[in-house]
Amino acid sequence: MALNNEFLLEKLQAQFGAAILGSEQVSDYLNVEIDAAKNAEILRFLRSDAELNFMYLTDLCGVHMPDQTNRELGVVYHLHNLEENYRFRLKAWLPILDPSIETASDIWAGANWMERETFDFYGVIFKNHPNLKRILNVDHMEFFPLRKEFPLEDTTREDKDDRFFGR
Amino acid sequence: MVEAPDGIEGQGFFATSLDTVIGMARANSLWPLPFATSCCGIEFMATMGSNYDLARFGAERMSFSPRQADLLMVMGTIAKKMGPILKQVYEQMAEPKWVIAVGACASSGGIFDTYSVLQGIDKIIPVDVYVPGCPPRPEQIIDGVMRIQDLARSESLRRRSSEEYKQLLASYNIE
């Protein structure tokens, strides 16, 4: 049977039931929201099941929505089945006080650095990651810069006067 | 061809001041260290190519080892992570050395007024010539090198051991 939105949702709901929290068609992608505690099992199923066979992890990134209480940090997976040419998006939301989720780096080797980048920017802890440390910023940085509460500029710089920059 | 400096000529001899001769020699054989980090580095490759040809100005031999270079050309954004490395490369160079900051990012941080970018390399090392642009055209980079040549030609031989220069280095915490 051809791989499309209905088939995918049927299979996921049959296998995981309650862990699939919802789905929505946004533009030309299906967004599936899952329970963060089960993400490793769901991803493993998506990768290894013969009919779904999502062999390509296009992207793994983070989002910060400070208004959603208890679901502030999101991890977004874009998956792609190269043979059937079908893509969809998977999201898992985490509370900001305890943002930990299972790693996907044993399922797709490419997830390794993508998870390190998400940790660097948002502070999402990936359990059982082989080497979870900062990748793009300096190692001793104490905050997670892409969270909404942190400013873009280095506030300690003296040469640029914020009045002239409209801030 | 370079013009001979002013001096007293005669059959088989030429007399001029030591400063002038050494200045002329230094200016016309600057060995650059291309510290190319990003987009300005590609414009540097264009400057070294056959169309704009920086080699005409004596910069034929790119030295990637700081110990053998005269001119540190910093081309591209310097992030805070890269700062200590730039300083280490600068300290390894032997006197006399000149620094040219190519591009807006090296001069002042450029369009990247962010938490991770150093707002200008003159925060950590003394700079002689700034070449603005994003990226500057090869003609502008050549103009910058020509200004360095003017500086090299007219520099006093005693400058590098003078009190003023030592204070300049001390202000950057460079020994």
Add this chain to the structure above:
Amino acid sequence: MKDMQEQSIFGEEHVIQDERQLNTLNLGPTHPSTHGVFQNVLQMDGEIIVSSEPTIGYIHRAFEKLAERRPYYQVTPITDRLNYCSSPINNIGWHMTVEKLLQVQTPKRVDYMRVIIMELARIADHLVCNMVLGVDSGALTGFTYMFQERERIYDMYEEICGARLTTNIGRIGGFERDFTPGFRKKLEEFLAGFPKRFDEFDALLTRNRIFMDRIIGVGPISAERAVSYSFAGPNLRAAGVDYDVRVMNPYSSYQDFDFMVPIGTAGDTFDRFSVRQSEIRESLKIITQAYNNLPEGNFFADCPEFYLPKKQDVYNSMEALIWHFKIVMGEVDMPPGEIYHAVEGANGELGYYLISDGGRQPYRLHFRRPCFIYYQAYGEMIKGQMLSDAIMTMSSMNVIAGELDA
């Protein structure tokens, strides 16, 4: 010495004899052959590399955070600086993402014009990669001759947008001006003269005994590992997987053109080099087809709320000036939405994940950068190889530091 003969350099397990100490060698971040700043600390047993640990982030410029501060038009100059060897592809990809969000349909002429510019950028990028691969193995002549071709491509960009390298080309909805007669002349001269000059460059390297010995069998990766590492672009196609975004998810009317997607077999450096050489020829075919069949029509879409007015009007009429100001400063309402759009950059699938909450700036903009993703595999590719092979592998992967760190 007997031990050396037992080892293979084709990635099989290297056996370290007892009582041998490993040598630590620091490659980078400033090194003549790392094209861009990234560091690799290699553990070596003599000449053979046993393990490596990469460090990146030496040019992290916080693009994603910067994009959250800037209105949509002001994000285009940032996208320039991702893969700066082929900036038009980045710019046009971003404009297409915004057009998807706004549901703006561009006329066919715009699509064909975009294809011509993107394929020129692809040629420029592949030329740089292969020239520099030659330089790293000692063949400096190719660089000197082929950089002239890049200069010709720069001249063509200047005709359209005024800039050479970081082009900031195009508008949301199309281009700022139609192809000028100067551009047409330069493009025709390029199409006439480039194939012959490129054949000379090809003849210099492709069947050159020294070059072939240097790069065949070096830095191999299998197709399964490449897919697992989310490789994309010429690196993935060299490993044997025919995944090209232009074919799989066509955008900008790519489905109208007839072109081949070259595939390699072994995934080693020679295959990557050859795939790029072939892709340059395919790009020439596409440009010729697009230019000969350029449809009539407008060079911009009909979306006056997002398309900047003509410069002549901006300088002479008050309304146009106000409109220009409003659009650039982001005072125009953007619809909320969530878009992922991918284009085939010179290095592979360059993706833009945009979340808009209706404000004047993107709420979240994430760049799916192919260099960042495939550089992870570098350690695995050079394990068991010699140091000089490691340098050649790095050059052939075309790692651009701007795209690596963003």
